[in-house]
Amino acid sequence: MSVLIFIDQSEGYIKKASVEALCYGSTLAKQLGMHAEGIVLGSLQDDLPALGQYGVEKIHHVSDPALDHPDAQVFTNVIAQAVQATGAKIIVFSNNADGKTIAPPLSAHLKAALVTGAVALPELANGFVVKKSVFSGKAFANIALNTEIKIITLNANSFPATVLGDATAEIIPFKATIDATKVKIISTNKVKGEVVLSEAEVVVSGGRGLKGPENWGMIEELAKLLGAATACSRPVADAHWRPHHEHVGQTGLAIAPNLYIAIGISGAIQHLAGVNRSKTIVVINKDPEAPFFKAADYGIVGDAFEVLPKIIEEVKKLKA
Amino acid sequence: MKILVCISKSPDTTSKIAFTDNNTQFATAGVQWIINPYDEWYALVRAIELKEKDSAVVLHLVTVAGADTEPVIRKALALGGDEAIRVNADSQDSFYIASQIAEIARQGGYDLVFTGKETIDYNGSSVGGMVAELLSFPYVALATHFELNGTTATITREIEGGEEVCEVSTPVVVSCQKGMAEARIPNMRGIMAARTKPLKVMEPVAADSLTSIVNFELPPAKAGVKLIPADNPGELVRLLHEEAKVI
Numbered sequence: 001m002s003v004l005i006f007i008d009q010s011e012g013y014i015k016k017a018s019v020e021a022l023c024y025g026s027t028l029a030k031q032l033g034m035h036a037e038g039i040v041l042g043s044l045q046d047d048l049p050a051l052g053q054y055g056v057e058k059i060h061h062v063s064d065p066a067l068d069h070p071d072a073q074v075f076t077n078v079i080a081q082a083v084q085a086t087g088a089k090i091i092v093f094s095n096n097a098d099g100k101t102i103a104p105p106l107s108a109h110l111k112a113a114l115v116t117g118a119v120a121l122p123e124l125a126n127g128f129v130v131k132k133s134v135f136s137g138k139a140f141a142n143i144a145l146n147t148e149i150k151i152i153t154l155n156a157n158s159f160p161a162t163v164l165g166d167a168t169a170e171i172i173p174f175k176a177t178i179d180a181t182k183v184k185i186i187s188t189n190k191v192k193g194e195v196v197l198s199e200a201e202v203v204v205s206g207g208r209g210l211k212g213p214e215n216w217g218m219i220e221e222l223a224k225l226l227g228a229a230t231a232c233s234r235p236v237a238d239a240h241w242r243p244h245h246e247h248v249g250q251t252g253l254a255i256a257p258n259l260y261i262a263i264g265i266s267g268a269i270q271h272l273a274g275v276n277r278s279k280t281i282v283v284i285n286k287d288p289e290a291p292f293f294k295a296a297d298y299g300i301v302g303d304a305f306e307v308l309p310k311i312i313e314e315v316k317k318l319k320a
Numbered sequence: 321m322k323i324l325v326c327i328s329k330s331p332d333t334t335s336k337i338a339f340t341d342n343n344t345q346f347a348t349a350g351v352q353w354i355i356n357p358y359d360e361w362y363a364l365v366r367a368i369e370l371k372e373k374d375s376a377v378v379l380h381l382v383t384v385a386g387a388d389t390e391p392v393i394r395k396a397l398a399l400g401g402d403e404a405i406r407v408n409a410d411s412q413d414s415f416y417i418a419s420q421i422a423e424i425a426r427q428g429g430y431d432l433v434f435t436g437k438e439t440i441d442y443n444g445s446s447v448g449g450m451v452a453e454l455l456s457f458p459y460v461a462l463a464t465h466f467e468l469n470g471t472t473a474t475i476t477r478e479i480e481g482g483e484e485v486c487e488v489s490t491p492v493v494v495s496c497q498k499g500m501a502e503a504r505i506p507n508m509r510g511i512m513a514a515r516t517k518p519l520k521v522m523e524p525v526a527a528d529s530l531t532s533i534v535n536f537e538l539p540p541a542k543a544g545v546k547l548i549p550a551d552n553p554g555e556l557v558r559l560l561h562e563e564a565k566v567i
């Protein structure tokens with residue numbers, strides 16, 4: 001019996017989210033006395049055996065380049081074959097775009113209970129109960145998975161990605177029947193050179209308080225210094241000051257970085273819904289009554305146009 | 321072209337989140353119910369636009385919910401759509417809900433099924449993908465743009481770290497998010513028309529629930545903000561480095 005962990009890749013490289021999923025899955029396997037195995041689809045550049053340091057013993061690899069683009073139906077069928085071949089009882093995904101695309105159809109295919117957005121290891125004292133984020137980060141629900149096979153998708157930054165050993169993983173080429181895809185890819189556009197917002201450890205975010213797109217230079221400079229991604233509030237994206245994919249909140253992206261720096265953002269409840277899982281929140285706002293201060297760990301009441309350049313100088317000193 | 325849009329209700333985004341009955345139930349007292357924003361702004365409005373462009377499009381809405389959801393479904397009909405179907409069941413399990421929607425989709429022979437990216441209360445992102453698999457339809461998740469040309473849909477979808485444009489023949493299930501359409505406000509004519517649009521009630525088919533909610537928890541309260549004087553930003557940088565250890 002095994003815990004099967006779906007290892008996400010993009011352009012042949014393993015994603016940070018997958019390392020978290022591997023650590024989660026192999027820790028769970030140990031608790032249950034099961035084997036931790038991985039599955040990865042498509043052509044790869046990265047060093048797969050090295051993933052053994054995250055506790056996974058074997059990795060099944062279907063190297064067919066037909067699997068370079070995630071396709072719900074095709075991936076579901078391939079993973080279902082791997083589940084059968086390995087006797088997997090628990091399947092772990094990252095709760096990212098790929099996990100959201102594949103885990104639900106796989107759940108219906110296997111009739112396996114699914115919990116998306118898990119934030120902790122299951123409680124095993126009374127059945128198999130997984131804590132998940134609900135109400136857009138404003139609460140948690142404990143969900144019982146009531147079938148023999150179970151699927152979990154793990155929220156980003158919810159489980160530490162740490163080296164668990166020094167073993168190398170055995171790579172097993174997996175032969176699967178691959179269906180023809182019904183979804184034809186016309187073009188792929190990956191954001192290059194920037195830190196991907198959903199995976200960023202640090203996020204610097206601006207709101208309407210910055211007055212206009214011409215003032216984003218300081219946001220970008222601070223982000224660059226901190227190796228951070230940039231984000232914004234909804235009105236900022238709606239006004240086309242910033243691209244839509246930077247919009248965080250209830251109707252945008254939900255993120256959980258280690259550090260979220262909010263500049264000139266009021267902290268409306270719909271904005272908080274997308275960022276309140278951040279470990280540390282810093283708020284810079286000239287209005288001491290701004291609701292964001294209630295959700296913050298650190299705050300400066302002041303004018304962003306005066307405070308931010310000084311912060312940039314201080315960070316430069318620190319990094320020097 | 322027959323389109324089915326899946327509509328769920330959710331508490332208004334400003335609602336206070338609290339629980340009753342030993343933290344097993346969401347406290348609904350005083351809660352204002354709205355159409356789940358992803359279903360309304362993105363899935364439904366885009367479907368309405370497709371119908372406005374081609375009057376041969378038939379647009380139906382479906383919800384799996386108790387009778388108390390009818391005002392929300394009428395509100396959706398006020399925006400547009402020909403009729404609504406309510407499957408009379410109160411389950412919260414995604415697979416059970418998807419099984420009901422798949423049955424409606426099968427009976428109605430729909431070419432396009434739109435869902436929202438997720439419900440803002442359960443945050444499952446699950447129902448659409450399950451419906452697709454139950455129908456053996458392709459599934460395009462997290463769509464930000466949708467064009468239809470005959471039976472060919474050209475869809476932009478979010479992928480990890482970017483986006484991808486793909487082409488797929490109907491039938492297909494699409495989960496919709498920001499970018500698909502702009503929010504609309506129902507007008508008086510729409511509201512009047514919605515009163516007489518058919519709202520069919522169907523009994524659920526037998527289906528399994530694979531999960532159950534044990535209870536809810538609220539996150540631990542924040543310790544409170546540490547304010548740093550505006551003229552001493554060095555102190556903020558120091559705290560982030562030495563105390564919070566995040567930079």
Ligand SMILES: Cc1cc2nc3c(=O)[nH]c(=O)nc-3n(C[C@H](O)[C@H](O)[C@H](O)COP(=O)(O)OP(=O)(O)OC[C@H]3O[C@@H](n4cnc5c(N)ncnc54)[C@H](O)[C@@H]3O)c2cc1C
Pocket residue numbers: 206207208209210232233234235236247248249250251252263264265266267268269270271274284285286287290302303304305333357
């Ligand atoms: C259903 C629904 C869904 C929504 N979803 C989202 C969502 O996903 N994400 C989202 O962000 N919003 C969302 N909103 C909108 C949300 O309610 C707020 O309107 C929005 O977040 C406000 O953006 P803001 O803080 O940038 O702007 P404002 O509310 O205008 O706040 C600007 C802030 O900047 C401060 N400020 C001004 N000048 C300066 C200065 N010089 N220095 C420092 N501070 C300054 C002001 O004090 C103020 O607090 C949603 C709304 C609804 C109804």
Ligand SMILES: Nc1ncnc2c1ncn2[C@@H]1O[C@H](COP(=O)(O)O)[C@@H](O)[C@H]1O
Pocket residue numbers: 326327328356358359363382383384385414417434435436437438439442443444445446447448
């Ligand atoms: N009870 C329901 N009735 C109809 N559609 C639903 C229901 N629940 C969820 N959906 C649809 O499925 C999408 C994803 O929901 P979820 O998987 O719960 O996040 C929603 O945006 C709706 O379009």
